Amino acid sequence: MDMKQPFVRLFVVLVAAFVVPVASFAQQEAVLSGAVRDTTGGVLPGVVVRAVHEATGNSFEAVTDEAGGYRLAVRVGLYRISADLSGFATVTRAGVEVLVGQQVVVNIEMQPAALQETVTVTAEAPLVDVTRSRVSGNIDPRQMQELPVQGRNWMNLTMLAPGSRVNAVREVPVTSEVSSVGVQMNLDGQQVTNMVALGFGQPRYSRDAIGEFEFVANRFDASQGRSMGVQVNAVTKSGTNQYAGTFSGYFRSDRFNAADHVVGRVLPYSNQQISTTFGGPIRKDRFHFFGSFEYEREPQTFTYTTPYPKFNGSLIGTRKEYKQLGRVDYQFSPQNRLSVRLSRYDNRIPYDSRYTGGSDRTMASAIGTNRRSEQVLATWTQVLGNRAVNEVKGGHSMFHWNQYAHVRNSNTLPGMTPGIGAPNILMNGFTLGQTHAITPQDIGEDFYTARDDLSLSFNRGGRHDLRIGGEYMYHFTFEDVCNQCMGQFDMRGGPVPANIEALIGDVWDVSTWNLAPLSPITRFYQRAIAMDSSPYSRPSGNSGFTEYAPRHVYASWFQDNWAVTPRLTLNLGLRHDLSIGAFVNWVSYPPFIEAGRPDDTNNWGPRLGFAYSLIERTVLRGGYGMYYAEMTGQPAIFTLRNVQQITPQILNDGRPDFAANPFNGPAPTYEQAARLLCSVERRTGCLRPTLQLNFVAPDLKSPFSHQASLGVQRQLTSMMAVEADWVYTGNQDIIVSRNINLSFDPATGANFPFNDISRRPYPDWGNLSINRADRDQRYHALQVGLTKRMSNRWQASATYSLGAQWNFDQLPLNPGCGNPMTWTAATGFTCDVPVTLAPDIAENDWYLAEDGDGTGTSQRHRATFNGIWDAGYGFQLSGLYVYGDEGWETPQAGVDVRGKVGLQEADSRLRRDGTLIARRSLDRKSMHRVDLRVQRRFRLGSRVSIDGIAEVFNLFDRANYETYVRNEQNARFGRPNPHTNIAYAPRVLQLGFRTQF
Numbered sequence: 001m002d003m004k005q006p007f008v009r010l011f012v013v014l015v016a017a018f019v020v021p022v023a024s025f026a027q028q029e030a031v032l033s034g035a036v037r038d039t040t041g042g043v044l045p046g047v048v049v050r051a052v053h054e055a056t057g058n059s060f061e062a063v064t065d066e067a068g069g070y071r072l073a074v075r076v077g078l079y080r081i082s083a084d085l086s087g088f089a090t091v092t093r094a095g096v097e098v099l100v101g102q103q104v105v106v107n108i109e110m111q112p113a114a115l116q117e118t119v120t121v122t123a124e125a126p127l128v129d130v131t132r133s134r135v136s137g138n139i140d141p142r143q144m145q146e147l148p149v150q151g152r153n154w155m156n157l158t159m160l161a162p163g164s165r166v167n168a169v170r171e172v173p174v175t176s177e178v179s180s181v182g183v184q185m186n187l188d189g190q191q192v193t194n195m196v197a198l199g200f201g202q203p204r205y206s207r208d209a210i211g212e213f214e215f216v217a218n219r220f221d222a223s224q225g226r227s228m229g230v231q232v233n234a235v236t237k238s239g240t241n242q243y244a245g246t247f248s249g250y251f252r253s254d255r256f257n258a259a260d261h262v263v264g265r266v267l268p269y270s271n272q273q274i275s276t277t278f279g280g281p282i283r284k285d286r287f288h289f290f291g292s293f294e295y296e297r298e299p300q301t302f303t304y305t306t307p308y309p310k311f312n313g314s315l316i317g318t319r320k321e322y323k324q325l326g327r328v329d330y331q332f333s334p335q336n337r338l339s340v341r342l343s344r345y346d347n348r349i350p351y352d353s354r355y356t357g358g359s360d361r362t363m364a365s366a367i368g369t370n371r372r373s374e375q376v377l378a379t380w381t382q383v384l385g386n387r388a389v390n391e392v393k394g395g396h397s398m399f400h401w402n403q404y405a406h407v408r409n410s411n412t413l414p415g416m417t418p419g420i421g422a423p424n425i426l427m428n429g430f431t432l433g434q435t436h437a438i439t440p441q442d443i444g445e446d447f448y449t450a451r452d453d454l455s456l457s458f459n460r461g462g463r464h465d466l467r468i469g470g471e472y473m474y475h476f477t478f479e480d481v482c483n484q485c486m487g488q489f490d491m492r493g494g495p496v497p498a499n500i501e502a503l504i505g506d507v508w509d510v511s512t513w514n515l516a517p518l519s520p521i522t523r524f525y526q527r528a529i530a531m532d533s534s535p536y537s538r539p540s541g542n543s544g545f546t547e548y549a550p551r552h553v554y555a556s557w558f559q560d561n562w563a564v565t566p567r568l569t570l571n572l573g574l575r576h577d578l579s580i581g582a583f584v585n586w587v588s589y590p591p592f593i594e595a596g597r598p599d600d601t602n603n604w605g606p607r608l609g610f611a612y613s614l615i616e617r618t619v620l621r622g623g624y625g626m627y628y629a630e631m632t633g634q635p636a637i638f639t640l641r642n643v644q645q646i647t648p649q650i651l652n653d654g655r656p657d658f659a660a661n662p663f664n665g666p667a668p669t670y671e672q673a674a675r676l677l678c679s680v681e682r683r684t685g686c687l688r689p690t691l692q693l694n695f696v697a698p699d700l701k702s703p704f705s706h707q708a709s710l711g712v713q714r715q716l717t718s719m720m721a722v723e724a725d726w727v728y729t730g731n732q733d734i735i736v737s738r739n740i741n742l743s744f745d746p747a748t749g750a751n752f753p754f755n756d757i758s759r760r761p762y763p764d765w766g767n768l769s770i771n772r773a774d775r776d777q778r779y780h781a782l783q784v785g786l787t788k789r790m791s792n793r794w795q796a797s798a799t800y801s802l803g804a805q806w807n808f809d810q811l812p813l814n815p816g817c818g819n820p821m822t823w824t825a826a827t828g829f830t831c832d833v834p835v836t837l838a839p840d841i842a843e844n845d846w847y848l849a850e851d852g853d854g855t856g857t858s859q860r861h862r863a864t865f866n867g868i869w870d871a872g873y874g875f876q877l878s879g880l881y882v883y884g885d886e887g888w889e890t891p892q893a894g895v896d897v898r899g900k901v902g903l904q905e906a907d908s909r910l911r912r913d914g915t916l917i918a919r920r921s922l923d924r925k926s927m928h929r930v931d932l933r934v935q936r937r938f939r940l941g942s943r944v945s946i947d948g949i950a951e952v953f954n955l956f957d958r959a960n961y962e963t964y965v966r967n968e969q970n971a972r973f974g975r976p977n978p979h980t981n982i983a984y985a986p987r988v989l990q991l992g993f994r995t996q997f
Helices: 004-019 143-146 154-160 516-521 634-643 669-674
Strands: 030-038 047-055 060-063 071-076 077-084 090-098 103-105 106-109 116-122 135-139 181-188 210-220 232-235 244-251 270-283 287-305 313-333 336-349 365-383 389-406 424-427 440-458 465-482 489-492 504-506 508-511 525-526 537-540 544-565 568-580 604-615 618-628 649-651 689-697 705-718 719-739 768-791 792-807 822-824 828-830 846-848 861-872 875-884 927-939 947-955 988-996
Touching: 030 077, 030 090, 047 071, 047 116, 060 071, 060 365, 090 106, 135 154, 143 210, 143 861, 154 210, 154 861, 270 927, 365 537, 389 828, 465 634, 489 516, 516 634, 544 634, 568 618, 618 846, 634 689
Parallel strands: 030 103, 030 106, 090 116, 181 232, 424 489, 689 768
Antiparallel strands: 030 071, 047 060, 047 077, 077 090, 135 210, 210 232, 244 270, 244 988, 270 287, 287 313, 313 336, 336 365, 365 389, 389 440, 440 465, 465 544, 489 525, 504 508, 525 649, 537 544, 544 568, 568 604, 604 618, 618 705, 705 719, 719 768, 768 792, 792 846, 792 861, 822 828, 861 875, 875 927, 927 947, 947 988
């Protein structure tokens, strides 16, 4: 690819963003609004309201309208607000704190000048929002800086916000489907979510570079979208009128750690993090800069605890992470402001926790990963008179990673690509070789974004604050992969042989593996064979391709926050999302998809809400909306992989050396394989290709959710507020993969064995795993939150939720079918006849969700608490507590009784004896975690201080478990696995320092 192209595209996007006069509303950091009245209650038009940002000196001005109202789009931070009108005393209100995403209402009363020249008061921003109905929570700058966070990943603090459902943050703060986006992460209003694979590799930023963030759990307004779940809105720090910086270090060591609760000993561990920031004025009150850099070094230990001692042991590697950010802000005048930010993140991981360690795989599973993300954003804000603000954003976001295996091979199996990597060998309750079949790989994406926003206010039947907007994104996914070029074996035709350790000479060297004796339990072998050239991409060798999957993403919206009366505000919005090319509509692959398929264009999302002030400081709020998710890049790139290769599924023909020689000779080339396809000529030994996970179906559409809430906010005192909300999220059309090459016997409700080729709807094909948009979920919860902001030297907040999720056990439907595909001698293949399937296949009914990976899907009760106390004499104490009941899991039978012969079919609940495993029959142990920080500040002059910091994570050394062995065929069934997320670690001590100057 021409390296000049990304820069050319970025230049074009920036020029378009700053020149084209699109009318739309900004994703401004926050809003100050209110009304100005005299002592009799009469409105005062023409008042000059000025808000001065205390840290930077930036000023924001507005003039009250005929109803005495004003509205200022402002930055987050502390403000001094003044109101001036001839004949009246100037009113100044100081100490008003505005957090990201908030609309703070500050009403002002003015007295005649004859009574007093000026009136100055100290005021706190209200803790309840009387203008909006969405359910959200803020993590303020003190929490960002002072709460204990193991690993210093600020995203972990999302768990403290009302509406959070997880007990540990992995890469995203929600439970999300593979292809359907349930969260968008926005930094300074720029979408920065990695859309190739949502569950890993998200960009990271130094905790010291993030000022604060907002977690919107339910019903965000029409100016935000592309998520059917939540939004995380974070803002970076900026320079102030004082030159200031920090230099800090944080250190963990196994010398201070408790023993691991799974392996029963202290695991080798150390971690060092160094962070620095610096910022200040280039021109006081106008021009400021800020920069940050963070380095992390983490030697990691991954332990293998299989039932086979030869395969057990530990792998130790050192992960290194680099985070950089720079930002400048220039205020030309109170009416014009420009901000530019650049950031970069690198993470070098020799052993990826997703594929390393555990009780059900060997060290051959280990895979290394390198990740990088970069962003650039420019924001120009204009005040257009007293009623309008226009904001334009243009930027670029990039994410790129590569993966590599550690195990060696010398082309010892027919067709295996020589070099680094091992075949993927699935056994009952155990994986022998490489656990990730698409490694090595090199994958990335580019986003080019232009957004232009306008806010406009007017009075007609009450006050209207309009938000009208539009956005364009060019999303470009690219990859260079080795797609199953090492091959995959399904050896689940019987138990793991007792002499398995003797058959594997050196787990790190495939040439020492004696696979022939495993032929009796081998059901099939499959391996991708790539084209020499392709109309969709360029070949890259190693049975892989560099694929290009561009898409054009558009959004437009209208939002009206209509204050009908002083007590009632209606939130009325409408959003339209359009993604052109998300399902690679230009690709043809008969008989499954044809080129020219229509895009999903009917994605209209209404947003309706209300906020009603029952009495002073008490607000009733609620509403409903539809929210469309953006698709990840997986359906597009997986489809491109499949159409450029043949992946024959070779069933075991009974030869004693089948596992060592599945092709019964040399592996065919693509041209040779194409001539051997059963669709060309059905004969003994003809090849039946498969389609792997996430191949698009012709009828795919965008997933979406219905969201609703009803609740109340009450400000108890000037410093404390409580809230309670019932929330509902109904996800529909979630994308899942299903084998469509199965038919069912209407007499028994069971599938015909996959080995019976005559009962396959597509007899010339193997396993056809195609995306289907037919998974539905429902979630109901009561969410309660308490906030006490900083006063009298302490602050605290707490949350509690009682919730439940139901999933629908959908019938397996092929594209274009309303019933499962059945076969009888009289009808042949048909999907026109209703059929009741066996309960282990599909119950066609709702069931309480189970947890499969420790993500909290089945959790009912969850509670958090956090607090900060300035104890005096330079001491500060802070901490947090997280409780979750962790829910239940459904065990796996680990056998394929139905003979589906798919790579995931051992996940079935049907045992060999015909009994059915009950759902949610494995109770996960509840999580209790207390993290504590003690800090002592030492003053080194008027401008310099150093903080000594001691933090203890999991203070009481609670045995918290992340995942369990669910496969009944594994000797360790029901026991916990070693943790891969530090939220489940035993007690850990961290020592640190922070210098401020």
